Amino acid sequence: MGGIAEYFNVDPTLVRVIYFLFSFFSAAFPGIIVYIILALVIPEKPSRSDYDSHDEWSEF
Numbered sequence: 001m002g003g004i005a006e007y008f009n010v011d012p013t014l015v016r017v018i019y020f021l022f023s024f025f026s027a028a029f030p031g032i033i034v035y036i037i038l039a040l041v042i043p044e045k046p047s048r049s050d051y052d053s054h055d056e057w058s059e060f
Helices: 002-008 013-024 030-041
Strands: none
Touching: 002 013, 013 030
């Protein structure tokens, strides 16, 4: 859901709440279970600070 929110430039929490409500009030209730499983399995996007480390410079 974070990628969809990033694409449309909206808050990821809003997209997650809309997805939850849509899944809960429709026949797609198993979508909530799938979402929880995917949230646990898919790794998070690395933060920008992970790339900005100048302490460990390498000549390779």
